[in-house]
Amino acid sequence: SAVISQKPSRDICQRGTSLTIQCQVDSQVTMMFWYRQQPGQSLTLIATANQGSEATYESGFVIDKFPISRPNLTFSTLTVSNMSPEDSSIYLCSVGFSGRGGWEQFFGPGTRLTVL
Amino acid sequence: DAKTTQPPSMDCAEGRAANLPCNHSTISGNEYVYWYRQIHSQGPQYIIHGLKNNETNEMASLIITEDRKSSTLILPHATLRDTAVYYCIVRVANAGGTSYGKLTFGQGTILTVHP
Numbered sequence: 564s565a566v567i568s569q570k571p572s573r574d575i576c577q578r579g580t581s582l583t584i585q586c587q588v589d590s591q592v593t594m595m596f597w598y599r600q601q602p603g604q605s606l607t608l609i610a611t612a613n614q615g616s617e618a619t620y621e622s623g624f625v626i627d628k629f630p631i632s633r634p635n636l637t638f639s640t641l642t643v644s645n646m647s648p649e650d651s652s653i654y655l656c657s658v659g660f661s662g663r664g665g666w667e668q669f670f671g672p673g674t675r676l677t678v679l
Numbered sequence: 680d681a682k683t684t685q686p687p688s689m690d691c692a693e694g695r696a697a698n699l700p701c702n703h704s705t706i707s708g709n710e711y712v713y714w715y716r717q718i719h720s721q722g723p724q725y726i727i728h729g730l731k732n733n734e735t736n737e738m739a740s741l742i743i744t745e746d747r748k749s750s751t752l753i754l755p756h757a758t759l760r761d762t763a764v765y766y767c768i769v770r771v772a773n774a775g776g777t778s779y780g781k782l783t784f785g786q787g788t789i790l791t792v793h794p
Binding site: 564567596598605606607608611655657664665666667668669670671672673675 | 711713715720721722723724725728730766770781782783784785786787
């Protein structure tokens, strides 16, 4: 398994500002993912972040709004830019790799963002 | 990825087995069935996965029908701490495709375990 930590765990931000969320993994992993979970909803994949390449964004998500960095195999950041109240969500980091039992994917505890 | 269908909610008495069904009638041969759960305010927790054989681990058992169009997650002795949203997900297994590694979450089943 992998132990994933996120910072901050929660934040309250003002409209128009930006927040950078950090994700740290206790082992080297190739694939990292960022998800969003809006209030009362399921998880939606924002982008896939592989080390050494540009992040791949899902439909409805763009780099200008959610820039991602992946400087090494244990760390990634997601920035939520020019925030509005609609961005209030839980943002989750996830890592995946091929283990003994095939593909394994684990999630961080999430960052709860409230935009006023 | 194949779509899954789960009941929106289920109840279970503490100490009894919880059987959570999932339909995935459009599953293809290279797709695995994964189960995760999300306890309130936490990140999703991996439970179990399988391709076509039944699987068992310390948390649960996964029963996949022979035609692979449906599966059942079994929590043999449910406790109050098993109250959570349970997600059934099918996922491609082949490396190199654009959807490799992605987990697409549906709405899941809210399992409530009561005393």
